[in-house]
Amino acid sequence: MAMTIGILTSGGDAPGMNAAIRAATRAAIARGFKVIGIRRGYQGLIEGDMYELNARDVSDILHRGGTMLCTARSEAFRTDEGLAKAKRNCENAGIDVLIVIGGDGTYRGALDLSRLGVKCIGIPGTIDNDIVCTEYTIGYDTAQNTALEMLDKLKDTEMSHNRCSVVEVMGRRAGHIGVNVAAATGAIDCLTVEVPYDLDEICDKIVVQKNAGKTHFELIVCEGVVSKDFTSEDIAEYITKKTGVTARATVLGHVQRGGSPTCYDRVMALKLGYYAVELAANGYKNRIVAVKNNKLVDYDIDEALNMQKGYDEKLHSVLRVLSI
Ligand code: F6P
Numbered sequence: 001m002a003m004t005i006g007i008l009t010s011g012g013d014a015p016g017m018n019a020a021i022r023a024a025t026r027a028a029i030a031r032g033f034k035v036i037g038i039r040r041g042y043q044g045l046i047e048g049d050m051y052e053l054n055a056r057d058v059s060d061i062l063h064r065g066g067t068m069l070c071t072a073r074s075e076a077f078r079t080d081e082g083l084a085k086a087k088r089n090c091e092n093a094g095i096d097v098l099i100v101i102g103g104d105g106t107y108r109g110a111l112d113l114s115r116l117g118v119k120c121i122g123i124p125g126t127i128d129n130d131i132v133c134t135e136y137t138i139g140y141d142t143a144q145n146t147a148l149e150m151l152d153k154l155k156d157t158e159m160s161h162n163r164c165s166v167v168e169v170m171g172r173r174a175g176h177i178g179v180n181v182a183a184a185t186g187a188i189d190c191l192t193v194e195v196p197y198d199l200d201e202i203c204d205k206i207v208v209q210k211n212a213g214k215t216h217f218e219l220i221v222c223e224g225v226v227s228k229d230f231t232s233e234d235i236a237e238y239i240t241k242k243t244g245v246t247a248r249a250t251v252l253g254h255v256q257r258g259g260s261p262t263c264y265d266r267v268m269a270l271k272l273g274y275y276a277v278e279l280a281a282n283g284y285k286n287r288i289v290a291v292k293n294n295k296l297v298d299y300d301i302d303e304a305l306n307m308q309k310g311y312d313e314k315l316h317s318v319l320r321v322l323s324i
Helices: 017-030 041-047 080-092 104-115 140-161 176-185 199-211 232-243 253-257 263-281 301-305 313-322
Strands: 004-009 034-038 050-052 097-102 119-124 164-169 189-191 217-222 247-251 287-292 295-300
Touching: 004 017, 004 041, 017 034, 017 097, 017 263, 034 041, 041 080, 080 104, 097 104, 097 263, 104 119, 104 301, 119 263, 119 301, 140 164, 140 176, 140 217, 140 247, 140 253, 140 263, 164 176, 164 232, 176 189, 176 217, 176 313, 189 199, 189 313, 199 217, 199 232, 217 232, 232 247, 263 287, 263 295, 287 301, 295 301
Parallel strands: 004 034, 004 097, 097 119, 119 287, 164 217, 164 247, 189 217
Antiparallel strands: 034 050, 287 295
């Protein structure tokens, strides 16, 4: 049966979203379906900002970061009026299934829409890898590698100056990027909300290592632990005072969201995008595509939003043991 598939990206962009748009679009066209691309996520859906996509419209995007459909965090979509408009525009465009690419907030939006009768399928796309139902989210691998590249550059300068780099990485409330790059760069520790830390103990460790001849240090700070009263700058100042090693803070920020997706992200995006269309074609609705034990699975949106995600505490403790 011919169908019309709507596609949007919502929330923070992530490298590989384009690859997912391409995969879903072409998988749908290959089945004889019509595809409607919606610009600027749910905001665009409310405003009816959409156009038909053909196979050529998604050429040359596989290797590009960002999202060709643009994205937004829509306040209007949180209102009953906004939701009703979004539903109406789906009906007017004849959208049978709406594929949404994004994070938890995007899925909550999909859940709200599905309660109004719009059939939705979610694809996990966020650099944070914090979507509870899936082991992997599109963009995570690229973002980690971008952060690591920056850390390697910082290492050059901190070695030359015998300093400590305090590097803040993204991840909203989650420390997945942080713990991995901390392990990969040999940081002294990673401050994250998932695992208790003691800044004084870290300072003592720095002093012991300095006295034993170590000349440079990195401390990773996940954005979830900082606030306006406790910034990465404050942490760097504290370390400088307590250890005598000059510390400098660097907030990596949105650079982590950009760049060409890695091979892993492209292939993952392709698989997830293709699978989402298969689900739609087979009559499934209100599902989230996910990765479990490295295989593609899908969950009911409601169920997916209520799952718990683990944090790699083992990796965290190993990096602490190795940073001697
Ligand atoms: O969810 C992705 C993310 O980059 C988070 O790591 C970060 O907390 C947030 O988005 C930043 O959002 P914005 O782009 O709206 O500043």
